[in-house]
Amino acid sequence: MAEKLSLNQKIAKLDTEVEWFYSDDFKLEDATDRYKAAVKLAKEIENDLNSLKNEIEVLTEDFSK
Amino acid sequence: MNSLTPTEFLNLVNQTLDYSYSSTVIVGEVASFKVNQGKWVFFDIKDAESSVNCFMTLWSLRQPIEDGMKVMVRGVPKITKWGKFSFTVTSISPVGEGSLKKAYEMLKKKLTAEGLFDIGKKRPLPKDITSLGIISSTGAAGYADFIKIINARWGGIHAQVAHTQVQGMDAADQIIRALKYFNEHGEVQVIAILRGGGSADDLACFNDEALVREIAASKIPVITGIGHEIDESLADLAADVRASTPSNAAELLTPDRSEMSAKLSHTINRTEQLLLQEISRATTQNHDKLNNLSRSLLTDYIAPAISQNRQTINRVSGALLTRYIEPLRQSNHHKMTQILQKIQGECNLAQQNISNKLRTLEALNPEKVLKQGYAILSGKISPGNVVKITTFKESITAEIKQVHTRK
Numbered sequence: 001m002a003e004k005l006s007l008n009q010k011i012a013k014l015d016t017e018v019e020w021f022y023s024d025d026f027k028l029e030d031a032t033d034r035y036k037a038a039v040k041l042a043k044e045i046e047n048d049l050n051s052l053k054n055e056i057e058v059l060t061e062d063f064s065k
Numbered sequence: 066m067n068s069l070t071p072t073e074f075l076n077l078v079n080q081t082l083d084y085s086y087s088s089t090v091i092v093g094e095v096a097s098f099k100v101n102q103g104k105w106v107f108f109d110i111k112d113a114e115s116s117v118n119c120f121m122t123l124w125s126l127r128q129p130i131e132d133g134m135k136v137m138v139r140g141v142p143k144i145t146k147w148g149k150f151s152f153t154v155t156s157i158s159p160v161g162e163g164s165l166k167k168a169y170e171m172l173k174k175k176l177t178a179e180g181l182f183d184i185g186k187k188r189p190l191p192k193d194i195t196s197l198g199i200i201s202s203t204g205a206a207g208y209a210d211f212i213k214i215i216n217a218r219w220g221g222i223h224a225q226v227a228h229t230q231v232q233g234m235d236a237a238d239q240i241i242r243a244l245k246y247f248n249e250h251g252e253v254q255v256i257a258i259l260r261g262g263g264s265a266d267d268l269a270c271f272n273d274e275a276l277v278r279e280i281a282a283s284k285i286p287v288i289t290g291i292g293h294e295i296d297e298s299l300a301d302l303a304a305d306v307r308a309s310t311p312s313n314a315a316e317l318l319t320p321d322r323s324e325m326s327a328k329l330s331h332t333i334n335r336t337e338q339l340l341l342q343e344i345s346r347a348t349t350q351n352h353d354k355l356n357n358l359s360r361s362l363l364t365d366y367i368a369p370a371i372s373q374n375r376q377t378i379n380r381v382s383g384a385l386l387t388r389y390i391e392p393l394r395q396s397n398h399h400k401m402t403q404i405l406q407k408i409q410g411e412c413n414l415a416q417q418n419i420s421n422k423l424r425t426l427e428a429l430n431p432e433k434v435l436k437q438g439y440a441i442l443s444g445k446i447s448p449g450n451v452v453k454i455t456t457f458k459e460s461i462t463a464e465i466k467q468v469h470t471r472k
C-alpha cells in the first residue's frame with residue numbers, strides 16, 4: 001500500500017523531485033518519467049490545497065478562575 | 066443588649082464592609098506612594114475633595130505606579146485593628162493616556178534592562194503549522210478576522226482556542242492562565258495572542274508585567290497580533306514575533322494557498338522548459354555526431370577505397386564504353402542519317418513543284434502580253450460609248466465610232 005503523505009511532505013517531495021533536474025544526477029533517459037511524476041504530484045498538491053480545511057476547537061476550560 | 070469587644074466590633078464592621086463593598090473600583094490620582102520592607106505598598110488615592118488610604122502587597126503590583134498617576138484600583142474597604150480605615154487593593158492599573166504612557170515607559174525600561182526583550186531570544190515561527198493555540202475573545206472582531214483569513218489562506222490546522230477577556234482588569238490574569246494551559250499541555254506548535262484595535266485603556270492589559278514575563282517565559286513560541294500597527298505593547302516586545310494586527314498574524318502564520326498554487330504552476334513550467342532545453346541540446350549534439358561520423362567515413366574509408374580501386378573503375382568504365390555505349394551511339398547515328406536524307410528528298414521535290422507553278426504563272430502574266438505590243442480594251446463595245454485602252458506604257462480613253470464583226 002502506498003505511503004500516505006501529508007501536504008507538507010508532498011511539497012517537500014516535489015521540491016526534491018525538481019531539484020533532481022538541476023543536479024548532476026540528471027539523465028535525459030529518466031527525465032520524462034520523472035517530469036510526469038512531478039506533474040502528477042503537483043496536481044495532487046493542488047487538489048489538497050483546495051480541499052484542506054482547518055479545525056477550530058474552542059476549549060471548554062474556564063480561564064476566568 | 067449584647068456588648069462587643071473592640072475586636073468583635075471591628076470584625077463585624079469589616080464583614081459588613083466586605084459584604085456591601087466587595088470588589089469596589091475607585092478611580093483617582095495617586096499620592097504618597099511608598100513601598101515598605103520590600104513587601105507592602107501604601108498610597109493615597111484622591112480627587113479634589115477627598116482622599117482614601119490604600120494598602121496592597123508588592124507582588125500584586127503589576128505595573129509601575131508613582132505619584133500623580135491616574136489609576137483604577139479594585140479592592141475591599143477595611144478597618145484595621147488600630148481603628149484606621151484603609152482600602153485593601155487587589156489590583157491597580159493606570160488609566161488615561163498620560164498615566165498609561167508613563168507606566169509603559171517605566172516598565173519597558175525595567176524589563177529591557179533585564180533582557181526580556183532581547184532580539185537574540187526570539188525564536189522563529191515553525192514553517193509547517195498543523196497545531197495552533199489561540200488566546201483571544203471569541204466574540205471580538207479581531208478574532209473573527211484572524212479565523213476568516215487563516216481559513217482562506219491555508220488548511221489542515223487544528224486550532225485550539227482559549228476564550229479570555231482581552232481588556233479590563235481581569236484580562237491579563239486570564240491570558241496568563243491560557244498561556245500556562247498551552248505550555249502545560251504541549252499540544253500546539255505556536256501560540257497566537259489576538260486582540261483587535263482599541264483605546265490605550267483597552268489595550269493596557271497587554272502592558273501587565275506578569276503577562277509580559279509569562280510571554281517571555283513561554284516554552285512555545287508566541288506571536289502577538291494586538292491592536293493596530295501603531296499600537297506597540299510590552300506583550301508585543303516580549304513575543305517571539307509581533308504581527309501588526311490579528312489579520313497580519315494569520316498571514317505570518319500561514320502560507321497563501323493561491324500563492325502556493327501559482328508557485329506550483331511556475332515550478333512545473335520551469336521544469337518543462339529545462340527538460341525541453343535538454344532534449345534540444347541532446348538532439349543538436351546527436352546531429353553533430355552524425356555529421357562528424359559521415360565525414361569521418363568519407364575521409365577515412367570511402368575516399369581511400371575509391372582511390373585504391375580507380376584502375377579497376379577505369380577498366381570497367383572503358384569496357385562499358387566500348388561494349389555498350391559506342392555501338393549504341395553508332396546505331397543511332399545511322400538512323401539519324403537515313404531520316405535526314407529522307408527529309409532532304411522531300412524538300413527537293415516540293416521545291417521542284419513550286420518552280421513549275423511559278424513558270425506557268427509567269428507565262429500568264431498580262432504585263433508580259435502588253436510588253437509584246439498588245440493592248441487591253443475595257444468597257445461596253447458599242448458605237449458612241451467611251452472605252453478604256455491600256456498599253457504597256459499608256460492608258461487611253463477613246464470613243465467608239467463603228468463596230469464591225471470580223472470574218
